[in-house]
Amino acid sequence: MNNELVNVSITLNGEKVSAEVEPRMLLIHFIRDIMNATGSHIGCDTSQCGNCTILVDGRSTKSCTVLAVHADETEVITVEGIGTTENLHPIQKAFWEEHGLQCGYCTPGAMMASIDFLSQNPDPTDDEIREGLDGIICRCTGYEFIVNAVRSAAKMMNDDSAVKGEV
Amino acid sequence: MEKMVGQRIKRKEDPKLITGNGMYLDDMKIPGLLHASIVRSPHPHANIVSIDKEKALKHPGVVAVYTGKDLEGKINPVPTSWKVPGMDLIETKQYPLAINTARYVGDGVAMVVADSKYTARDAAELIEVDYEVLPSIANQKEARKDGAPQIYDEVPGNVAFKYVAGEVTDEDLENAEVVMKGSYNTQRVAPSPMETRNSLAQYNPGSGDLKLYVGSQNPHIHRMVLSEVLNFPEHKLHVKVADMGGGFGGKIGVYPDEALVSYASMDLKRPVKWVETRNEHFQSANAGRDMMVDLELAGTKDGKITALRAVNHANIGAYLATFGPGNPTIDFGLMLSGAYKIEKAQCTTYGMYTNTMSVDSYRGAGKPEVTFMLERAVDDFARKINMDPIEVRRINFASKEEFPFTNAQGLIYDSGDYVKALDRAVEKSDYHALRQKQEELREEGRYIGIGISSYVELSGFGPSAVAGAIGFQGGIxxxxxxxxxxxxxxxxxxxxxxxxxxxxxxxxxxxxxxxxxxxxxxxxxxxxxxxxxxxxxxxxxxxxxxxxxxxxxxxxxxxxxxxxxxxxxxxxxxxxxxxxxxxxxxxxxxxxxxxxxxxxxxxxxxxxxxxxxxxxxxxxxxxDPSNFTYPFGTHIAVVEVDIETGEIEILRYIAVDDSGKIVNPTVAEGQILGGIAQGVGQALWEGVQYDEKGQLQSGSFMDYAMPKANFFPKIEMEFTETLSPVNQLGSKGVAESGTTGSIAAAANAVMDALAPLGVKHIELPLKPEKVWRAIQKGGAES
Amino acid sequence: MGVEIKHKYTFKNLSKQEVWDTIQDPEALQAALPNCEVFEEVGDEKYKTVMKVNMGAIKGEFTADVQQIDKSEPDSYRLLVKARGKPGEIEANAKMVLEEIAEGTELSCEADVSTTGLMATVGQRMVGGVAKVVLGQFFKDIEKQAKQAAGQ
The missing domain is CATH 3.30.365.10 (Aldehyde oxidase/xanthine dehydrogenase, molybdopterin binding domain)
Known part of the structure; x- marks a missing residue:
């Protein structure tokens, strides 16, 4: 085991942060335990469940199987960085409106994965959404209302960009 | 103004959960917090010869190491809380850390407490345990045979309890026009809430108060039981549950780990946190189901079922879980006749100790198992007498005029209209057209199957006098x-x-x-x-x-x-x-x-x-309600089996459920949907694997197939509403219905698809390989 | 039981006796076992070894007791291995049979392998694959050494 600490600097939800950590420290622990952004959760330790999904340089990433040092100098966005209760991101609004969550534990990861998915496929079919959620395990919902939420978020985001003329 | 009850109201809980403001147990930090890691036995059965903790104690950052011997006399065994009168229960002692003998893979043998979770886990690896491996066994039927490895000296034949409910004589069966026998086993599954188990104990040496945050579905039961385990007064023990990431029965139980963390906090006078890894969850969180049921069914040629006689070998694991003894005997045994008016029913239950993790309630707790047995058997019976399975159900249902209806085992169902739910499901699925289509597709060499499951649930626990009568150690x-x-x-x-x-x-x-x-x-x-x-x-x-x-x-x-x-x-x-x-x-x-x-x-x-x-x-x-509530419904699954590969696709799933008065349809639907995913998951994919000696082989989500979004079609669901007379709202339970109804629906659909190929039975879960093998054989299971 | 492993290896242009001599030579064995750091005889046909394995989830140092029984030179023997490491324990009981064929000598190994710990709960699916790789390397090395000994 290498006990020498290394510096990890990331931009976390728009803010530059850094800390000296063990090189073996996982990114999810860096975010949760060192940076106190506890919205992202650990569900399986082996990157099946995706409850720890965050965006690293815009791409959804399972942060339980990435070392913090690997994320050095990247831009990281977690659930804390996408919206607030006063100003919810469309995906948050949609999960709420469509009852896309029950215990809420997998939800941050599921939403972050969905954001990346919708950025690549802004107008998905239900089947595509179900495929797109392949990296997420949710034990409560049976997924159907998550699928509805992602579809609804897509519509909101498309309407939004149509209004802004960004299509 | 319009009433809010009955409306689709958005949840109050959600704003914090969708913004990352939830506060789950592992999110909490307290100054001086220590972290625990538990060393678990890698053997299903072994004497602990010696434990060398010196290296771990010398590891920088380690504060304490405890073994079972260290705690002997300081913490009491963790008891079960369900002792059914007349079951001749032999309760063995589950010490929070095994003292002399470990009895399952995952049995705790030592605990390390350190200043960080990385350090705690490093040090746990430095503990050297010398084991003397003993003969071991995982299967409950094998465990009852002569010469099987004995798990306890004081438990002859490994039988923890035997319980008989109801009576069916040999004549009842012999005199029947039709007699049918079958085995209907529900395999062991892992509850698998996304948040694993955890606890955080904070002892205040000044006030003498112990505050325990714990992943629990029932903090007051935790307080009551842990007070006994820790010899700690109930009024000084403050149990709290943070936001919790699911339970599904897996967090009912009072576990050794919580007692250990509490003890360590009192001993070290510092807060101590323990969070289970997923691998640990598979080893040491209570499992669900694992019942092996042999059923004899008697009936008439025109479809009337006259008697049911079942023998249930229930695997209860190496120690009795909190509700462990109640699930097979009461929830399963007394619900044997389900939604049907059957004159006679008998269920003999053997609760079997094995070298496996304890089995406790898992979503439905006994009712999914008994519904699976009964609904699979009803289909087999229908096939045997060449009658449509819908018709057999209709003939045998308790009719709505008969409520309150007393079932064969003496339980009184509060209200019901089983035909109504069945009719709605038949209509909604367009059942007769489906049968037509099934015929046509068979001509083309395609095999679709239609599976029906009509269930009734024992829910809404319940009247406390009944709790007393059935040995539940508490009020309800x-x-x-x-x-x-x-x-x-x-x-x-x-x-x-x-x-x-x-x-x-x-x-x-x-x-x-x-x-x-x-x-x-x-x-x-x-x-x-x-x-x-x-x-x-x-x-x-x-x-x-x-x-x-x-x-x-x-x-x-x-x-x-x-x-x-x-x-x-x-x-x-x-x-x-x-x-x-x-x-x-x-x-x-x-x-x-x-x-x-x-x-x-x-x-x-x-x-x-x-x-x-x-x-x-x-x-x-x-x-204190005057009775339980009995939700019911009919589920219909339509599947297609690819006979080249054994793969199963769910084409449609129709669920008609009756939970009495629905307060919030969206929330109720969410419960049904989640329940169906778990039931279908059991039927088709999930399964905890032990080898025959009890070595665990499914220790992660790589080895244990959790249902995913693309495994399901859109569920077609609706509710009928038959009010319960036993409470003001007229509501019944809803959370377990989806699971209870769906295991049999999915399994029946697969069996229905394969019937023309001569396949009569395949053990759950119906994974493609097993299905393919069964098709190749064209007969009984491989 | 745990996993059943069957492996066959053909030692080209070597006789049964030549293969036997090499596979029974402790020095040759130590050289052939991947990352084997210790290999010492502790009793009659009993050896103690320490070797490092690093293959996916199965990673760490293993201390093993190796014993040979039922020896019938140069045709067959039985190998009992009990190895212990951080990822868990391995217990193997292998029947080794040598047979002369046209190309040389075929050694077939039929083993029953049971595991504990992380290797069992998470790595079970990999045990067969890892064993195949390790055995393959091992026999290849033995072949090389046997050929050297035979002056080929």
Whole structure:
């Protein structure tokens, strides 16, 4: 085991942060335990469940199987960085409106994965959404209302960009 | 104004959960916090010869290492809380850390406490345990055979208990026109909440109070049992549950780990946290199901079932779990005849110790198992007498005129209309057209199957006198306090323990309708043994039927006290005071009125109250229902089996459920959907694997197939509404119905698809390889 | 039981006796076992070894007791291995049979392998694959050494 600490600097939800950590420290622990952004959760330790999904340089990433040092100098966005209760991101609004969550534990990861998915496929079919959620395990919902939420978020985001003329 | 009960209200719980503001146990940090890691036996059965903890103790950052011997005499064994009279239960001692012998893979043998979780895990690897491996066994039927490895000297034949409910004689079977035998086993599954188990204990050496945060569905039961395990007074033990990431039965149990963390905190006088890894969850969190059932069914050629006789070998693991002995005997055994009017039924249960993790309640707890058995058997019976399975069900159902209906084992079902739910499912699925299509596709060499499952659930635990009669070590009433603040806002306390079910929302809907105050003015407190006087928690689909009704009844009391205050202030007779939409007014003169908020202030200020009335506006109810509730329904699954590969595709899934009065349809649908995913998951994919000696082979989500989004089509669901007469709302349980109905629906569909190929039975889960092998054989299972 | 492993290896142009001599030579064995740091005889046909394995989830140092029984030179023997490491324990009972064929000598190994710990609960699926790789390397090395000894 290498006990020498290394510096990890990331931009976390728009803010530059850094800390000296063990090189073996996982990114999810860096975010949760060192940076106190506890919205992202650990569900399986082996990157099946995706409850720890965050965006690293815009791409959804399972942060339980990435070392913090690997994320050095990247831009990281977690659930804390996408919206607030006063100003919810469309995906948050949609999960709420469509009852896309029950215990809420997998939800941050599921939403972050969905954001990346919708950025690549802004107008998905239900089947595509179900495929797109392949990296997420949710034990409560049976997924159907998550699928509805992602579809609804897509519509909101498309309407939004149509209004802004960004299509 | 429109009533809120019955409306699709967005959940109150969600804003914090969708913004990352939830506070789950592992999110909590406390100054001086230590982290624990538990060393577990890698052997299914082994004597502990010696444990060398020196290297671990020398590791920098390690604060303490405990072994079973260190704790001997300091912590008591963790007991079971369900001892059914007449079962001749042999309860063995489950010490929080094994002292001399480890009895399953995952049995704790040592615990390390260190200043970080990385350090704790590093040091756990430095502990050297010398084991003497003993003969071991995983299968419960094998464990009962002569010469099987013995898990305890004091338990001959490994039989923890034997329980017989009902009586069916050999003549009952011999004299029948049709007799059928079959084995209907439900395999072991892992509850797998996304948040694993955890606990955080904080002992205050000054006050002598122990605060324990724990992943629990029933904090008051945890307090009661841990108080005994730790020799620690109940009033000094404060159990709390943080936001919790699911339970599904896996967090009912009181576990050794929680006792260990508590002990360490008291011993070290520092807070100690333990969070289970997923691999640990598979080893040492209570599993579900694992019942091997042999059934004899007697009936007539025209479709009437006359008797059922079952022998259930229930694997209960190496130690008795908290509710372990009750699931196979009561929940399974007494529900043997399901929704049917069957004259005679008998269930003999053998609770078998094996070298595996304990088995406890898992979503449905006994009812999914018995429904699977019965509904698979009804289909087999229908096939045998060449009758449509829908017809066989219709012939045997208890009819709606017969309620309250007493089943073959003496349970009294509160209300039901089984034909109605079946008819709706048949109609919604277009069943007869499906049968037609099935015929046509078979011509083309395609095999679709239609699986029906009509279930009835024992839910809404329940009347406490019955709890006593069946040996449940506790009451099962529910408690609620409604506290009205001077400004007229309300805090409601409930003894149920939500962790995703949405009680905050649905219970608020109940209170809102009764008080007429803004929905936002209602706040709920739960999951806290200091705030809530007593409560029995959330399991057995009891929260709304018992807890929600307690909330409603306590609110009624508040309304009544308010009425008396209003009468006093308005100088009118109490009988003449009406209360509507949050306003008390005098009948025939509603210019004389007081708002609820005015009454709240008057009650709290107590400047002028009716003579003899105590100040304040706060009421408490202890609601002990007169009976359980019995939700029911019919599910129909349509699958296609690819006979080249054995792969199964779910084409359609229709669910018609009756949970009595629905408070929030969206929330209720969410419960049904989640339940179906778990039931279908059991039928098709999930399964805990041990080898025959008890070595665990499925220790991660790489080895254990969890259902995923693309495994399912859109579920077609609806509710029928048959009110329960046993509570004010008329509600029944809803959370377990989806699971209870769906295992058999999915399995029956697959069997129906394969029937023309001569396949009669395949053990769950119906994985492609097994299905393919069965097709190749064209007969009994490979 | 745990996993059943069957492996066959053909030692080209070597006789049964030549293969036997090499596979029974402790020095040759140590050289052939991947990352084997210790290999010492502790009793009659009993050896103690320490070797490092690093293959996916199965990673760490293993201490093993190796014993040979039922020896019938140069045709067959039985190998009992009990290895212990952080990822868990391995117990193997292998029947080794040598047979002369046209190309040389075929050694077939039929083993029953049971595991504990992380290797069992998470790595079970990989045990067969890892064993195949390790055995393959091992026999290849033995072949090389046997050929050297035979002056080929």
């Amino acid at each position: 009433w529910e408690n609620s306090t409604v506290r009205v603040h001077p400004g007229g806002t309300v805090t409601v306390y409930t003894g149920t323990s939500p962790h995703g079910q949405g009680h905050d929302t649905t219970f608020s809907q109940i209170v809102k309708d009764k008080l007429g105050i803004p929905y936002e003015d209602i706040n709920f407190v739960f999951n806290d043994t200091r705030a809530v006087s007593m409560g029995w928690g959330t399991y057995g689909s009891r929260s709304l039927a018992v807890g929600g009704n307690a909330v409603g009844l306590a609110t009624d009391k508040v309304v009544e006290k308010g009425r008396r205050i209003a009468a006093h202030l308005l100088e009118a007779e109490v009988e003449d005071i009406e209360f509507e939409e949050g306003v008390y007014s005098v009948r025939d003169d509603n210019s004389r009125r007081k708002t609820f908020q005015e009454i709240a202030k008057a009650a709290n200020f107590a400047w002028s109250l009716p003579e003899g009335m105590e100040p304040g506006l706060e009421e408490q109810t202890f609601f």
